Amino acid sequence: NAGVTQTPKFRVLKTGQSMTLLCAQDMNHEYMYWYRQDPGMGLRLIHYSVGEGTTAKGEVPDGYNVSRLKKQNFLLGLESAAPSQTSVYFCASSRQGDYQPQHFGDGTRLSIL
Amino acid sequence: GQQVMQIPQYQHVQEGEDFTTYCNSSTTLSNIQWYKQRPGGHPVFLIQLVKSGEVKKQKRLTFQFGEAKKNSSLHITATQTTDVGTYFCAGPTGSGGSNYKLTFGKGTLLTVNP
Numbered sequence: 001n002a003g004v005t006q007t008p009k010f011r012v013l014k015t016g017q018s019m020t021l022l023c024a025q026d027m028n029h030e031y032m033y034w035y036r037q038d039p040g041m042g043l044r045l046i047h048y049s050v051g052e053g054t055t056a057k058g059e060v061p062d063g064y065n066v067s068r069l070k071k072q073n074f075l076l077g078l079e080s081a082a083p084s085q086t087s088v089y090f091c092a093s094s095r096q097g098d099y100q101p102q103h104f105g106d107g108t109r110l111s112i113l
Numbered sequence: 114g115q116q117v118m119q120i121p122q123y124q125h126v127q128e129g130e131d132f133t134t135y136c137n138s139s140t141t142l143s144n145i146q147w148y149k150q151r152p153g154g155h156p157v158f159l160i161q162l163v164k165s166g167e168v169k170k171q172k173r174l175t176f177q178f179g180e181a182k183k184n185s186s187l188h189i190t191a192t193q194t195t196d197v198g199t200y201f202c203a204g205p206t207g208s209g210g211s212n213y214k215l216t217f218g219k220g221t222l223l224t225v226n227p
Contacts (some may be wrong), residue, residue, distance in 0.1 A: 031213050033214075040219060042201065042218060042219035042220050043203075043217040045206075045215075048213075050213065090155060099144050099161060100213065101146060101158035102146075103158070106154075107155050
């Protein structure tokens with residue numbers, strides 16, 4: 001099993017451009033998450049989903065949109081990229097229920113110029 | 114909102130020395146999870162603690178959950194270069210059973226001098 005797969009791994013954008021980050025998991029997990037990681041800031045939750053067709057805002061949702069049309073996929077969109085969105089983005093998934101560990105993808109390193 | 118604080122932010126040790134990182138929450142936690150992230154890698158789940166006063170061991174790593182379930186620690190005995198990385202604690206966010214969302218501490222970066 002591949003686990004959690006993120007594409008692309010690296011990307012450079014210009015301010016104002018849009019893009020979509022893709023996350024796919026093959027573990028049949030109900031829950032999926034998008035985090036951003038900045039130096040000294042730990043992991044901050046952007047959006048999450050508790051099932052196909054449902055999404056919810058996390059701690060830092062502004063400037064991002066998400067969709068979960070299929071259970072195995074969770075897409076993160078940047079509508080109009082800003083330099084403040086330069087970060088490493090991690091997707092994670094977990095089983096349904098309390099106290100479940102999260103499984104992370106390898107991350108997408110995104111630079112906005 | 115809930116905060117999870119971790120100290121120290123950085124720790125540099127000589128190989129063979131011990132290492133401890135501490136995690137403190139502003140609220141009582143139903144459980145706490147620990148993750149390790151190698152340089153350039155992604156967070157990997159290490160362990161979960163649920164019971165008050167719980168102690169779990171994984172080889173040279175010892176994890177503790179405080180009696181009040183508001184603090185936790187990770188202790189590594191006789192560090193090795195393979196222990197290098199950032200260690201994060203994470204507690205469930207919110208109330209009403211939202212235990213599927215986690216608030217991560219900012220992590221402790223451990224470097225080991227061989």
